[in-house]
Amino acid sequence: MQPITTSIKKSLATIAVASVIASTTTLAYSAEDKVRWKVQAVFGTHLPGLGDPIKFVAEDIKAASDGQIQFKVYEPGKLVPPFAITEAVKNNQISAGYAWLAYDQGKIPASALLSAVPFGMEPWEFASWWYEGEGKQLAESLYAKHNIHPVLCSVIGPETAGWFKHQIHSLDDLKGLKIRFAGLGGKVLQKAGASVTVIPSGEIFPALEKGSIDATEFSMPAIDQIMGFDKIAKNNYFPGWHQPFTASHLIINKEVWDKLSKSTQATIDMACTAGTFRALTHGEALQGKVLAGFKDKGVTARKLDPALLEGLKEITDDLMQELSQQDADFKRIYDSQQAFRNDYHSWRKLAYLPIEP
Incomplete structure:
Protein backbone atom coordinates (compact mmCIF):
# COMPACT_ATOMS: atom_id res chain seq x y z
CA MET A 1 0.00 0.00 0.00
CA GLN A 2 1.27 3.48 -0.93
CA PRO A 3 1.83 5.82 2.04
CA ILE A 4 -0.63 8.71 2.29
CA THR A 5 1.01 11.98 1.29
CA THR A 6 0.78 15.14 3.37
CA SER A 7 -1.36 16.88 0.73
CA ILE A 8 -3.81 14.01 0.63
CA LYS A 9 -4.00 14.04 4.43
CA LYS A 10 -4.80 17.75 4.35
CA SER A 11 -7.48 17.18 1.71
CA LEU A 12 -9.10 14.40 3.70
CA ALA A 13 -9.05 16.56 6.82
CA THR A 14 -10.68 19.45 4.94
CA ILE A 15 -13.39 17.19 3.57
CA ALA A 16 -14.06 15.77 7.03
CA VAL A 17 -14.35 19.22 8.58
CA ALA A 18 -16.64 20.42 5.77
CA SER A 19 -18.81 17.35 6.24
CA VAL A 20 -19.14 18.00 9.97
CA ILE A 21 -19.98 21.68 9.35
CA ALA A 22 -22.60 20.78 6.73
CA SER A 23 -24.11 18.16 9.01
CA THR A 24 -24.17 20.55 11.96
CA THR A 25 -25.73 23.32 9.85
CA THR A 26 -28.48 20.98 8.66
CA LEU A 27 -29.24 19.88 12.20
CA ALA A 28 -29.31 23.48 13.40
CA TYR A 29 -31.67 24.46 10.58
CA SER A 30 -33.93 21.54 11.39
CA ALA A 31 -34.06 22.39 15.07
CA GLU A 32 -34.76 26.06 14.44
CA ASP A 33 -37.14 25.97 11.50
CA ILE A 156 -61.29 35.25 -5.89
CA GLY A 157 -63.74 37.16 -8.06
CA PRO A 158 -67.09 38.72 -7.26
CA GLU A 159 -69.77 37.05 -5.26
CA THR A 160 -73.32 37.11 -6.50
CA ALA A 161 -75.52 39.83 -5.00
CA GLY A 162 -77.37 37.09 -3.17
CA TRP A 163 -80.03 34.38 -3.33
CA PHE A 164 -83.59 35.61 -2.75
CA LYS A 165 -86.85 33.76 -2.32
CA HIS A 166 -88.69 36.71 -3.86
CA GLN A 167 -87.73 39.27 -6.48
CA ILE A 168 -86.42 42.67 -5.45
CA HIS A 169 -86.73 45.82 -7.53
CA SER A 170 -85.95 48.81 -5.32
CA LEU A 171 -84.54 49.88 -1.98
CA ASP A 172 -88.05 49.62 -0.55
CA ASP A 173 -87.95 45.85 -1.15
CA LEU A 174 -84.93 45.60 1.18
CA LYS A 175 -86.70 47.17 4.15
CA GLY A 176 -87.40 44.53 6.78
CA LEU A 177 -85.91 41.78 4.61
CA LYS A 178 -84.33 39.05 6.76
CA ILE A 179 -80.99 38.39 5.12
CA ARG A 180 -77.62 36.86 5.93
CA PHE A 181 -74.95 39.31 4.84
CA ALA A 182 -71.38 39.74 6.07
CA GLY A 183 -68.71 42.45 6.06
CA LEU A 184 -69.22 46.03 5.00
CA GLY A 185 -71.99 44.98 2.62
CA GLY A 186 -74.02 43.90 5.64
CA LYS A 187 -73.62 47.36 7.17
CA VAL A 188 -74.84 48.93 3.91
CA LEU A 189 -77.97 46.76 3.91
CA GLN A 190 -78.63 47.61 7.54
CA LYS A 191 -78.61 51.28 6.61
CA ALA A 192 -81.00 50.40 3.76
CA GLY A 193 -83.43 48.98 6.33
CA ALA A 194 -82.80 45.24 6.00
CA SER A 195 -82.72 42.93 9.01
CA VAL A 196 -79.16 41.62 8.67
CA THR A 197 -77.67 38.65 10.47
CA VAL A 198 -74.16 37.20 10.21
CA ILE A 199 -73.96 33.44 10.71
CA PRO A 200 -71.21 30.93 9.84
CA SER A 201 -71.40 29.16 6.49
CA GLY A 202 -72.59 25.85 7.92
CA GLU A 203 -75.66 27.48 9.46
CA ILE A 204 -76.88 29.35 6.38
CA PHE A 205 -78.78 26.57 4.59
CA PRO A 206 -80.79 25.48 7.66
CA ALA A 207 -81.69 29.12 8.36
CA LEU A 208 -82.83 29.59 4.75
CA GLU A 209 -84.75 26.33 4.81
CA LYS A 210 -86.55 27.09 8.08
CA GLY A 211 -87.41 30.63 7.04
CA SER A 212 -85.23 32.31 9.65
CA ILE A 213 -83.84 34.30 6.72
CA ASP A 214 -85.42 35.17 3.38
CA ALA A 215 -82.21 35.65 1.46
CA THR A 216 -78.46 35.18 1.71
CA GLU A 217 -75.14 35.91 0.12
CA PHE A 218 -72.07 33.78 0.55
CA SER A 219 -69.80 33.45 -2.47
CA MET A 220 -69.57 32.63 -6.18
CA PRO A 221 -72.20 30.45 -7.94
CA ALA A 222 -70.04 27.30 -7.95
CA ILE A 223 -69.61 27.57 -4.20
CA ASP A 224 -73.21 28.59 -3.45
CA GLN A 225 -74.39 25.58 -5.45
CA ILE A 226 -72.42 23.28 -3.13
CA MET A 227 -74.07 25.05 -0.19
CA GLY A 228 -77.50 24.20 -1.66
CA PHE A 229 -78.98 27.70 -1.78
CA ASP A 230 -80.41 27.07 -5.26
CA LYS A 231 -82.75 24.45 -3.81
CA ILE A 232 -84.67 27.06 -1.84
CA ALA A 233 -84.01 30.56 -3.19
CA LYS A 234 -84.59 30.63 -6.95
CA ASN A 235 -83.61 34.24 -7.68
CA ASN A 236 -79.86 34.74 -7.92
CA TYR A 237 -78.98 38.42 -8.33
CA PHE A 238 -75.97 40.05 -9.97
CA PRO A 239 -73.60 41.91 -9.90
CA GLY A 240 -71.93 41.30 -6.53
CA TRP A 241 -71.78 44.99 -5.63
CA HIS A 242 -70.87 44.27 -2.02
CA GLN A 243 -67.90 42.02 -2.75
CA PRO A 244 -66.17 42.54 -6.11
CA LEU A 286 -65.81 27.17 -12.73
CA GLN A 287 -68.59 29.73 -12.90
CA GLY A 288 -69.70 29.54 -16.55
CA LYS A 289 -70.82 25.92 -16.37
CA VAL A 290 -72.73 26.52 -13.17
CA LEU A 291 -74.60 29.47 -14.67
CA ALA A 292 -75.43 27.35 -17.74
CA GLY A 293 -77.16 24.84 -15.44
CA PHE A 294 -79.46 27.37 -13.74
CA LYS A 295 -82.39 26.76 -16.10
CA ASP A 296 -82.56 23.04 -15.34
CA LYS A 297 -82.69 23.85 -11.62
CA GLY A 298 -85.41 26.45 -11.98
CA VAL A 299 -83.04 29.24 -10.98
CA THR A 300 -83.21 32.65 -12.65
CA ALA A 301 -80.11 34.83 -12.87
CA ARG A 302 -81.30 38.41 -12.48
CA LYS A 303 -79.56 41.78 -12.67
CA LEU A 304 -80.19 44.38 -10.01
CA ASP A 305 -82.07 47.44 -11.20
CA PRO A 306 -79.63 50.30 -11.98
CA ALA A 307 -81.55 52.64 -9.67
CA LEU A 308 -81.23 50.12 -6.84
CA LEU A 309 -77.49 49.85 -7.44
CA GLU A 310 -77.18 53.62 -7.47
CA GLY A 311 -79.01 53.82 -4.15
CA LEU A 312 -76.71 51.19 -2.61
CA LYS A 313 -73.67 53.09 -3.90
CA GLU A 314 -74.85 56.30 -2.22
CA ILE A 315 -75.34 54.46 1.07
CA THR A 316 -71.90 52.87 0.69
CA ASP A 317 -70.20 56.22 0.14
CA ASP A 318 -71.88 57.65 3.24
CA LEU A 319 -70.89 54.60 5.29
CA MET A 320 -67.24 54.79 4.22
CA GLN A 321 -67.02 58.43 5.23
CA GLU A 322 -68.70 57.69 8.54
CA LEU A 323 -66.33 54.81 9.36
CA SER A 324 -63.31 56.86 8.24
CA GLN A 325 -64.25 59.56 10.73
CA GLN A 326 -64.64 57.02 13.52
CA ASP A 327 -61.40 55.05 13.04
CA ALA A 328 -57.97 56.33 11.95
CA ASP A 329 -56.82 52.94 10.66
CA PHE A 330 -59.95 52.60 8.55
CA LYS A 331 -59.37 56.03 7.03
CA ARG A 332 -55.69 55.31 6.34
CA ILE A 333 -56.38 52.06 4.51
CA TYR A 334 -59.49 53.29 2.68
CA ASP A 335 -57.70 56.43 1.48
CA SER A 336 -54.82 54.29 0.24
CA GLN A 337 -57.20 52.03 -1.70
CA GLN A 338 -59.00 54.98 -3.23
CA ALA A 339 -55.74 56.65 -4.28
CA PHE A 340 -54.57 53.43 -5.91
CA ARG A 341 -57.91 53.05 -7.71
CA ASN A 342 -57.74 56.58 -9.06
CA ASP A 343 -54.31 55.91 -10.56
CA TYR A 344 -55.37 52.52 -11.91
CA HIS A 345 -58.68 53.69 -13.40
CA SER A 346 -57.16 55.53 -16.36
CA TRP A 347 -55.26 52.38 -17.35
CA ARG A 348 -58.25 50.08 -16.95
CA LYS A 349 -60.54 52.39 -18.89
CA LEU A 350 -58.20 52.64 -21.89
CA ALA A 351 -56.55 49.23 -21.96
CA TYR A 352 -59.36 46.70 -21.73
CA LEU A 353 -61.94 45.79 -24.33
CA PRO A 354 -65.56 46.52 -23.43
CA ILE A 355 -67.54 43.45 -22.40
CA GLU A 356 -69.74 42.17 -25.19
CA PRO A 357 -73.49 41.97 -24.47
Whole structure:
Protein backbone atom coordinates (compact mmCIF):
# COMPACT_ATOMS: atom_id res chain seq x y z
CA MET A 1 0.00 0.00 0.00
CA GLN A 2 1.27 3.48 -0.93
CA PRO A 3 1.83 5.82 2.04
CA ILE A 4 -0.63 8.71 2.29
CA THR A 5 1.01 11.98 1.29
CA THR A 6 0.78 15.14 3.37
CA SER A 7 -1.36 16.88 0.73
CA ILE A 8 -3.81 14.01 0.63
CA LYS A 9 -4.00 14.04 4.43
CA LYS A 10 -4.80 17.75 4.35
CA SER A 11 -7.48 17.18 1.71
CA LEU A 12 -9.10 14.40 3.70
CA ALA A 13 -9.05 16.56 6.82
CA THR A 14 -10.68 19.45 4.94
CA ILE A 15 -13.39 17.19 3.57
CA ALA A 16 -14.06 15.77 7.03
CA VAL A 17 -14.35 19.22 8.58
CA ALA A 18 -16.64 20.42 5.77
CA SER A 19 -18.81 17.35 6.24
CA VAL A 20 -19.14 18.00 9.97
CA ILE A 21 -19.98 21.68 9.35
CA ALA A 22 -22.60 20.78 6.73
CA SER A 23 -24.11 18.16 9.01
CA THR A 24 -24.17 20.55 11.96
CA THR A 25 -25.73 23.32 9.85
CA THR A 26 -28.48 20.98 8.66
CA LEU A 27 -29.24 19.88 12.20
CA ALA A 28 -29.31 23.48 13.40
CA TYR A 29 -31.67 24.46 10.58
CA SER A 30 -33.93 21.54 11.39
CA ALA A 31 -34.06 22.39 15.07
CA GLU A 32 -34.76 26.06 14.44
CA ASP A 33 -37.14 25.97 11.50
CA LYS A 34 -39.10 22.77 11.71
CA VAL A 35 -42.67 24.04 11.40
CA ARG A 36 -45.58 21.91 12.59
CA TRP A 37 -48.61 24.17 12.79
CA LYS A 38 -52.26 23.48 13.43
CA VAL A 39 -54.11 25.76 11.00
CA GLN A 40 -57.81 26.39 11.58
CA ALA A 41 -59.72 27.11 8.36
CA VAL A 42 -62.62 29.54 8.30
CA PHE A 43 -64.20 27.93 5.20
CA GLY A 44 -64.60 24.25 4.34
CA THR A 45 -61.70 23.03 2.23
CA HIS A 46 -64.19 21.43 -0.20
CA LEU A 47 -65.18 24.91 -1.42
CA PRO A 48 -63.27 25.73 -4.64
CA GLY A 49 -61.23 28.92 -4.64
CA LEU A 50 -62.60 29.99 -1.28
CA GLY A 51 -61.78 27.16 1.10
CA ASP A 52 -59.38 24.88 -0.76
CA PRO A 53 -56.43 27.32 -1.23
CA ILE A 54 -55.07 26.60 2.24
CA LYS A 55 -55.21 22.87 1.54
CA PHE A 56 -53.19 23.28 -1.65
CA VAL A 57 -50.76 25.67 0.05
CA ALA A 58 -50.18 23.09 2.80
CA GLU A 59 -49.48 20.37 0.22
CA ASP A 60 -47.15 22.57 -1.85
CA ILE A 61 -45.22 23.96 1.09
CA LYS A 62 -44.59 20.50 2.49
CA ALA A 63 -43.22 19.34 -0.86
CA ALA A 64 -41.18 22.49 -1.49
CA SER A 65 -39.57 22.38 1.97
CA ASP A 66 -38.95 18.63 1.83
CA GLY A 67 -41.24 18.20 4.82
CA GLN A 68 -39.58 20.95 6.83
CA ILE A 69 -42.77 23.05 6.93
CA GLN A 70 -46.04 21.25 7.56
CA PHE A 71 -49.53 22.63 8.20
CA LYS A 72 -52.25 20.40 9.58
CA VAL A 73 -55.42 22.05 8.31
CA TYR A 74 -58.59 21.71 10.38
CA GLU A 75 -62.10 22.17 9.02
CA PRO A 76 -64.26 25.02 10.38
CA GLY A 77 -65.08 24.73 14.05
CA LYS A 78 -62.83 21.76 14.77
CA LEU A 79 -60.45 23.72 17.01
CA VAL A 80 -62.14 27.08 17.53
CA PRO A 81 -65.36 28.68 16.18
CA PRO A 82 -65.05 30.27 12.70
CA PHE A 83 -65.44 33.80 14.08
CA ALA A 84 -62.85 33.20 16.84
CA ILE A 85 -59.81 32.34 14.70
CA THR A 86 -58.08 35.71 15.05
CA GLU A 87 -58.41 35.73 18.83
CA ALA A 88 -57.07 32.17 19.05
CA VAL A 89 -54.05 33.06 16.90
CA LYS A 90 -53.44 36.29 18.82
CA ASN A 91 -53.27 34.35 22.10
CA ASN A 92 -51.21 31.54 20.51
CA GLN A 93 -53.94 29.04 21.25
CA ILE A 94 -53.14 27.98 17.69
CA SER A 95 -50.09 29.15 15.74
CA ALA A 96 -51.97 30.03 12.57
CA GLY A 97 -55.36 30.23 10.90
CA TYR A 98 -56.83 30.65 7.44
CA ALA A 99 -59.21 33.55 7.99
CA TRP A 100 -61.59 36.01 6.36
CA LEU A 101 -60.52 39.14 8.19
CA ALA A 102 -63.84 40.98 7.83
CA TYR A 103 -65.18 38.75 10.61
CA ASP A 104 -62.92 40.87 12.87
CA GLN A 105 -64.65 44.15 12.03
CA GLY A 106 -66.41 44.33 15.39
CA LYS A 107 -63.04 44.74 17.13
CA ILE A 108 -60.89 45.89 14.18
CA PRO A 109 -63.08 48.06 11.90
CA ALA A 110 -60.41 48.42 9.20
CA SER A 111 -60.10 44.64 8.83
CA ALA A 112 -63.12 44.57 6.52
CA LEU A 113 -61.22 46.60 3.91
CA LEU A 114 -58.72 43.74 3.61
CA SER A 115 -61.45 41.21 2.79
CA ALA A 116 -64.13 42.82 0.61
CA VAL A 117 -65.18 46.39 -0.15
CA PRO A 118 -68.60 47.33 -1.61
CA PHE A 119 -68.20 48.91 -5.05
CA GLY A 120 -64.48 48.38 -4.50
CA MET A 121 -61.55 46.86 -6.33
CA GLU A 122 -61.68 43.92 -8.71
CA PRO A 123 -59.54 40.94 -7.64
CA TRP A 124 -56.43 41.67 -9.72
CA GLU A 125 -56.67 45.34 -8.73
CA PHE A 126 -56.76 44.43 -5.03
CA ALA A 127 -53.83 42.05 -5.49
CA SER A 128 -51.88 44.83 -7.22
CA TRP A 129 -52.60 47.21 -4.32
CA TRP A 130 -51.52 44.50 -1.85
CA TYR A 131 -48.24 43.51 -3.52
CA GLU A 132 -47.24 46.66 -5.39
CA GLY A 133 -49.01 49.39 -3.42
CA GLU A 134 -49.36 49.95 0.31
CA GLY A 135 -51.67 47.02 1.06
CA LYS A 136 -49.25 44.53 2.57
CA GLN A 137 -47.50 47.16 4.70
CA LEU A 138 -50.75 48.66 5.99
CA ALA A 139 -52.24 45.25 6.79
CA GLU A 140 -49.14 44.14 8.69
CA SER A 141 -49.10 47.40 10.64
CA LEU A 142 -52.80 47.07 11.50
CA TYR A 143 -52.54 43.48 12.73
CA ALA A 144 -49.20 43.88 14.51
CA LYS A 145 -51.20 45.72 17.19
CA HIS A 146 -53.02 42.45 17.75
CA ASN A 147 -49.94 40.21 17.79
CA ILE A 148 -50.72 38.81 14.33
CA HIS A 149 -48.85 38.67 11.03
CA PRO A 150 -51.20 38.43 7.99
CA VAL A 151 -50.19 36.87 4.66
CA LEU A 152 -52.49 37.16 1.64
CA CYS A 153 -53.29 33.58 0.65
CA SER A 154 -56.36 33.74 -1.63
CA VAL A 155 -58.22 36.18 -3.87
CA ILE A 156 -61.29 35.25 -5.89
CA GLY A 157 -63.74 37.16 -8.06
CA PRO A 158 -67.09 38.72 -7.26
CA GLU A 159 -69.77 37.05 -5.26
CA THR A 160 -73.32 37.11 -6.50
CA ALA A 161 -75.52 39.83 -5.00
CA GLY A 162 -77.37 37.09 -3.17
CA TRP A 163 -80.03 34.38 -3.33
CA PHE A 164 -83.59 35.61 -2.75
CA LYS A 165 -86.85 33.76 -2.32
CA HIS A 166 -88.69 36.71 -3.86
CA GLN A 167 -87.73 39.27 -6.48
CA ILE A 168 -86.42 42.67 -5.45
CA HIS A 169 -86.73 45.82 -7.53
CA SER A 170 -85.95 48.81 -5.32
CA LEU A 171 -84.54 49.88 -1.98
CA ASP A 172 -88.05 49.62 -0.55
CA ASP A 173 -87.95 45.85 -1.15
CA LEU A 174 -84.93 45.60 1.18
CA LYS A 175 -86.70 47.17 4.15
CA GLY A 176 -87.40 44.53 6.78
CA LEU A 177 -85.91 41.78 4.61
CA LYS A 178 -84.33 39.05 6.76
CA ILE A 179 -80.99 38.39 5.12
CA ARG A 180 -77.62 36.86 5.93
CA PHE A 181 -74.95 39.31 4.84
CA ALA A 182 -71.38 39.74 6.07
CA GLY A 183 -68.71 42.45 6.06
CA LEU A 184 -69.22 46.03 5.00
CA GLY A 185 -71.99 44.98 2.62
CA GLY A 186 -74.02 43.90 5.64
CA LYS A 187 -73.62 47.36 7.17
CA VAL A 188 -74.84 48.93 3.91
CA LEU A 189 -77.97 46.76 3.91
CA GLN A 190 -78.63 47.61 7.54
CA LYS A 191 -78.61 51.28 6.61
CA ALA A 192 -81.00 50.40 3.76
CA GLY A 193 -83.43 48.98 6.33
CA ALA A 194 -82.80 45.24 6.00
CA SER A 195 -82.72 42.93 9.01
CA VAL A 196 -79.16 41.62 8.67
CA THR A 197 -77.67 38.65 10.47
CA VAL A 198 -74.16 37.20 10.21
CA ILE A 199 -73.96 33.44 10.71
CA PRO A 200 -71.21 30.93 9.84
CA SER A 201 -71.40 29.16 6.49
CA GLY A 202 -72.59 25.85 7.92
CA GLU A 203 -75.66 27.48 9.46
CA ILE A 204 -76.88 29.35 6.38
CA PHE A 205 -78.78 26.57 4.59
CA PRO A 206 -80.79 25.48 7.66
CA ALA A 207 -81.69 29.12 8.36
CA LEU A 208 -82.83 29.59 4.75
CA GLU A 209 -84.75 26.33 4.81
CA LYS A 210 -86.55 27.09 8.08
CA GLY A 211 -87.41 30.63 7.04
CA SER A 212 -85.23 32.31 9.65
CA ILE A 213 -83.84 34.30 6.72
CA ASP A 214 -85.42 35.17 3.38
CA ALA A 215 -82.21 35.65 1.46
CA THR A 216 -78.46 35.18 1.71
CA GLU A 217 -75.14 35.91 0.12
CA PHE A 218 -72.07 33.78 0.55
CA SER A 219 -69.80 33.45 -2.47
CA MET A 220 -69.57 32.63 -6.18
CA PRO A 221 -72.20 30.45 -7.94
CA ALA A 222 -70.04 27.30 -7.95
CA ILE A 223 -69.61 27.57 -4.20
CA ASP A 224 -73.21 28.59 -3.45
CA GLN A 225 -74.39 25.58 -5.45
CA ILE A 226 -72.42 23.28 -3.13
CA MET A 227 -74.07 25.05 -0.19
CA GLY A 228 -77.50 24.20 -1.66
CA PHE A 229 -78.98 27.70 -1.78
CA ASP A 230 -80.41 27.07 -5.26
CA LYS A 231 -82.75 24.45 -3.81
CA ILE A 232 -84.67 27.06 -1.84
CA ALA A 233 -84.01 30.56 -3.19
CA LYS A 234 -84.59 30.63 -6.95
CA ASN A 235 -83.61 34.24 -7.68
CA ASN A 236 -79.86 34.74 -7.92
CA TYR A 237 -78.98 38.42 -8.33
CA PHE A 238 -75.97 40.05 -9.97
CA PRO A 239 -73.60 41.91 -9.90
CA GLY A 240 -71.93 41.30 -6.53
CA TRP A 241 -71.78 44.99 -5.63
CA HIS A 242 -70.87 44.27 -2.02
CA GLN A 243 -67.90 42.02 -2.75
CA PRO A 244 -66.17 42.54 -6.11
CA PHE A 245 -63.22 40.64 -4.63
CA THR A 246 -62.91 38.22 -1.74
CA ALA A 247 -59.52 37.97 -0.02
CA SER A 248 -58.55 35.44 2.63
CA HIS A 249 -55.37 35.39 4.65
CA LEU A 250 -53.05 33.06 6.48
CA ILE A 251 -52.72 34.73 9.87
CA ILE A 252 -49.83 33.76 12.12
CA ASN A 253 -49.08 34.57 15.73
CA LYS A 254 -46.54 37.41 15.41
CA GLU A 255 -44.21 36.09 18.09
CA VAL A 256 -44.15 32.73 16.30
CA TRP A 257 -43.58 34.45 12.94
CA ASP A 258 -40.77 36.65 14.20
CA LYS A 259 -38.84 33.62 15.49
CA LEU A 260 -38.74 32.02 12.03
CA SER A 261 -35.69 32.41 9.83
CA LYS A 262 -35.92 34.67 6.79
CA SER A 263 -35.79 31.64 4.53
CA THR A 264 -38.77 29.98 6.22
CA GLN A 265 -40.73 33.23 6.16
CA ALA A 266 -39.94 33.61 2.47
CA THR A 267 -41.05 30.05 1.75
CA ILE A 268 -44.41 30.66 3.43
CA ASP A 269 -44.82 33.96 1.59
CA MET A 270 -44.07 32.32 -1.78
CA ALA A 271 -46.48 29.46 -1.14
CA CYS A 272 -49.30 31.87 -0.29
CA THR A 273 -48.53 34.10 -3.27
CA ALA A 274 -48.82 31.07 -5.54
CA GLY A 275 -51.98 30.03 -3.67
CA THR A 276 -53.49 33.46 -4.26
CA PHE A 277 -53.01 33.24 -8.02
CA ARG A 278 -54.32 29.68 -8.24
CA ALA A 279 -57.38 30.56 -6.16
CA LEU A 280 -58.22 33.30 -8.66
CA THR A 281 -57.79 31.07 -11.71
CA HIS A 282 -59.65 28.18 -10.09
CA GLY A 283 -62.60 30.34 -9.12
CA GLU A 284 -62.88 32.02 -12.51
CA ALA A 285 -62.75 28.72 -14.40
CA LEU A 286 -65.81 27.17 -12.73
CA GLN A 287 -68.59 29.73 -12.90
CA GLY A 288 -69.70 29.54 -16.55
CA LYS A 289 -70.82 25.92 -16.37
CA VAL A 290 -72.73 26.52 -13.17
CA LEU A 291 -74.60 29.47 -14.67
CA ALA A 292 -75.43 27.35 -17.74
CA GLY A 293 -77.16 24.84 -15.44
CA PHE A 294 -79.46 27.37 -13.74
CA LYS A 295 -82.39 26.76 -16.10
CA ASP A 296 -82.56 23.04 -15.34
CA LYS A 297 -82.69 23.85 -11.62
CA GLY A 298 -85.41 26.45 -11.98
CA VAL A 299 -83.04 29.24 -10.98
CA THR A 300 -83.21 32.65 -12.65
CA ALA A 301 -80.11 34.83 -12.87
CA ARG A 302 -81.30 38.41 -12.48
CA LYS A 303 -79.56 41.78 -12.67
CA LEU A 304 -80.19 44.38 -10.01
CA ASP A 305 -82.07 47.44 -11.20
CA PRO A 306 -79.63 50.30 -11.98
CA ALA A 307 -81.55 52.64 -9.67
CA LEU A 308 -81.23 50.12 -6.84
CA LEU A 309 -77.49 49.85 -7.44
CA GLU A 310 -77.18 53.62 -7.47
CA GLY A 311 -79.01 53.82 -4.15
CA LEU A 312 -76.71 51.19 -2.61
CA LYS A 313 -73.67 53.09 -3.90
CA GLU A 314 -74.85 56.30 -2.22
CA ILE A 315 -75.34 54.46 1.07
CA THR A 316 -71.90 52.87 0.69
CA ASP A 317 -70.20 56.22 0.14
CA ASP A 318 -71.88 57.65 3.24
CA LEU A 319 -70.89 54.60 5.29
CA MET A 320 -67.24 54.79 4.22
CA GLN A 321 -67.02 58.43 5.23
CA GLU A 322 -68.70 57.69 8.54
CA LEU A 323 -66.33 54.81 9.36
CA SER A 324 -63.31 56.86 8.24
CA GLN A 325 -64.25 59.56 10.73
CA GLN A 326 -64.64 57.02 13.52
CA ASP A 327 -61.40 55.05 13.04
CA ALA A 328 -57.97 56.33 11.95
CA ASP A 329 -56.82 52.94 10.66
CA PHE A 330 -59.95 52.60 8.55
CA LYS A 331 -59.37 56.03 7.03
CA ARG A 332 -55.69 55.31 6.34
CA ILE A 333 -56.38 52.06 4.51
CA TYR A 334 -59.49 53.29 2.68
CA ASP A 335 -57.70 56.43 1.48
CA SER A 336 -54.82 54.29 0.24
CA GLN A 337 -57.20 52.03 -1.70
CA GLN A 338 -59.00 54.98 -3.23
CA ALA A 339 -55.74 56.65 -4.28
CA PHE A 340 -54.57 53.43 -5.91
CA ARG A 341 -57.91 53.05 -7.71
CA ASN A 342 -57.74 56.58 -9.06
CA ASP A 343 -54.31 55.91 -10.56
CA TYR A 344 -55.37 52.52 -11.91
CA HIS A 345 -58.68 53.69 -13.40
CA SER A 346 -57.16 55.53 -16.36
CA TRP A 347 -55.26 52.38 -17.35
CA ARG A 348 -58.25 50.08 -16.95
CA LYS A 349 -60.54 52.39 -18.89
CA LEU A 350 -58.20 52.64 -21.89
CA ALA A 351 -56.55 49.23 -21.96
CA TYR A 352 -59.36 46.70 -21.73
CA LEU A 353 -61.94 45.79 -24.33
CA PRO A 354 -65.56 46.52 -23.43
CA ILE A 355 -67.54 43.45 -22.40
CA GLU A 356 -69.74 42.17 -25.19
CA PRO A 357 -73.49 41.97 -24.47
